[in-house]
Amino acid sequence: MQEAQPATEYNLDTVQIEERAMTVIESALAADVGHEIGSRLQQLLVEFTDLSLQAKQVHWHVTGPTFESIHLQMDRLVADARIWADTVAERAVTLGSTVDGNAATVAAGSKLQPMTLGYLPSSAAVGEITRRVRQVAVEVRTEVQALGDLDPVTQDLVIGIAEALDKHLWMLQAQLS
Numbered sequence: 001m002q003e004a005q006p007a008t009e010y011n012l013d014t015v016q017i018e019e020r021a022m023t024v025i026e027s028a029l030a031a032d033v034g035h036e037i038g039s040r041l042q043q044l045l046v047e048f049t050d051l052s053l054q055a056k057q058v059h060w061h062v063t064g065p066t067f068e069s070i071h072l073q074m075d076r077l078v079a080d081a082r083i084w085a086d087t088v089a090e091r092a093v094t095l096g097s098t099v100d101g102n103a104a105t106v107a108a109g110s111k112l113q114p115m116t117l118g119y120l121p122s123s124a125a126v127g128e129i130t131r132r133v134r135q136v137a138v139e140v141r142t143e144v145q146a147l148g149d150l151d152p153v154t155q156d157l158v159i160g161i162a163e164a165l166d167k168h169l170w171m172l173q174a175q176l177s
């Protein structure tokens with residue numbers, strides 16, 4: 001009977017380093033332009049990720065007669081923000097950059113004020129998340145302008161996100177009157 005052969009031993013640290021060193025993504029853009037776009041998209045990745053987490057915080061803690069509609073609305077915002085995060089991250093990698101979606105990086109880099117803890121009566125909940133959505137919408141519009149000089153394809157992608165943010169902003173504010 002043949003003796004079982006030991007499994008091939010890998011040094012995972014070495015494998016990771018070798019693979020990283022070999023990977024170069026060249027897009028149709030000049031590398032320096034791609035990297036500048038990548039750093040701009042990294043900040044949006046941080047903001048969208050934080051927004052998705054904060055909308056979940058509201059989803060869990062909203063109270064009052066309109067609980068259910070806000071509870072469900074927050075999950076739609078969470079889903080969209082997660083898609084936006086994925087979209088900008090994949091665009092950055094497409095253009096030759098890497099991104100950092102680690103929780104520690106999001107916590108350190110987000111410009112959003114952390115969500116108030118504890119139960120949130122519906123009007124406070126909507127007011128809190130509206131302020132953050134507006135802040136992100138303004139930041140995204142600033143990026144739309146900046147990207148116009150760098151890459152119209154990325155700009156178009158971010159314009160789509162700006163439109164979706166505007167719609168969330170409308171749907172939130174319509175509940176405040």
Ligand SMILES: [Fe+2]
Nearest residue numbers: 059060071075
């Ligand atoms: Fe839930």
